[in-house]
Amino acid sequence: MHRIKLFSLLSLLYFTIASCKKDSQAQVPHVTIKSPLTQRMMDSTNIIAKVFSDTIFQISEGVQETDVHYLSREGYSMHMFIIEADMNNPKLKLEAATPYDATPYAMQTVPDMVKYINGPNSKVVAGVNADFFNTTTGEPRGILVKNNKVLKTTWFNDRSSTFLGVKKDGKLFIGDRAEFAAMQNDLEDALGGGPMLVKNNAMLTQTDLTIEPRTGIGLNEQGKMYWMVIDGRSFYYSNGITITQLGQLLKACGATKAINVDGGGSSTFMIKHPLAEVWQVRNRPSDGTNRAVGNAWMIISKP
Template sequence: MKLSLNLLFLLLCGLACAGCEEEDIIQKKKTYDYQSEVAQLVADSSGIVSEVFTDTAFTVVPGVEQIEMHFLDMRGYTTRLFIQRIDLNTPGLSLEVGTPYDLPSYGSSQTVAEMARYADKPGHRVVGGVNGDFYDISNFVPRGPLHKNGEIIKDRFTPTAALPQQALSFFGILNDGKPHIGYTREYENYKSRLTEATGGGVLLMKDSRVVDNSQFPQIDPRIAIGYTAENIIYFVVVDGRKFHYSNGMSYEYLSKLFRSLDVHSALNLDGGGSSTMMIYNALGGVWQMRNQSSDGKARAVSNAWLVISDQP
């Protein structure tokens, strides 16, 4: 009888401790002090985050917020996520295509920061950006169309069978200032109305619905762009290929991330080792790469998407 009572006592203690642990976990989730509403939405609503280690947020210029998260994903892998939230309703803010030496051409390369330096001038300040469309690595010809400052520089898609995730879509800014994402088959209907545009890869969200990309299960460093019905743009970069730092993301997870931010449409851009997210650091007077590419440094690319402010 004494043994049974002891066992009962231990069992009750164990259940009590288990309850305490569960309560502690819930309490930690309740008391985590998020620096950004965006980070909290991703953590609470995407279904891809197991545990948040850190998140930071700061304003680059009015209307542009930089959010950075370090978390454990649902696979059990550490992940570094970088988001630029751009409110196109902010007076003086716009998006434009960056090209090497700011020329209306293609077939050469620069890093995103170098493109920013050539495009930047008083009243036309480059304050953020990511690299843009996929391209042929042998000649830097982009896979999709290219529009810049209202000029159509390239008006066709050049897919390759070896890379089926490229030349599937386009992202652009219409002549009324609104963003638009579409499949290749929609391009001809929008071509004359696009003032800025590049091609893209798989669609992640379309008309507020997640796109099924289960045929592409790969997990890699990623760049993506999406927008809401309220003209909020999200640039997203996920680092990868460094196990203890960050392990990349699948298209499925990217879609869930954008869904948590109430995005209308989103697509994947050029990523992998060239993944770059850049901001202008006013204190240092430099264009600063925020993420850590798997190459270890910024890679020269074919084109970019730049955030423009009309500040002097």
């Protein structure tokens, strides 16, 4: 009798485990990689263990968005958002945005900044948060050039060490403090950034090992610009990454130069939705709502 009961219990356990295994496998279907950027990141880094979803679509002429939900090698859920913009397209322009499109310093959410610069001849198609800032006054930690005016040339600390600029000939440039000092009068717009992640197509060593929501910006020599936001601080949704990993992912996408900009609750990835007359924040800022920030970058589509 005891042997019969033991056999029954073992049989029940076997079928339960087998059933759970089948259910688990059924919950994670095979995903066809659609975005070339996702494939490059999988091939060139050791960051992505498994892709749960991969979406690519065109926001406007020359601007594409890639969204990736993946499992990290450490076993954490992650959500990533990428803009790939062909800035050789004559209809596209990168513009520095500040709160209320004015100075002195202030703070405003990225979607609210759009309202002050969007117009019939300057359609905002995408926006992302930019420099670190004083959370009381909105003063950026790095430099500021807007509309051909050099408004700030000082740097707050060692972390404020880079910038992204739009030269007066329309070309984009990522550089350091020395390069800004040499070319500041040749810039139409420029906003500061944090550490340089990639330079001359090589990864740079980082001392910041923290895991946070991140925003990064990269350029390559063919005129492509990459924005990347990876959400964090939410265990079941997205857990964040290090800035070294951010640089690795941007380099894998194609960036030969890349910088880290403000992250954490400031990370904001916004687009003009191609199917509706709205500006939509695509990521989930970790504050639970859109944070008012010191400045932002906007991609403008011209007629």
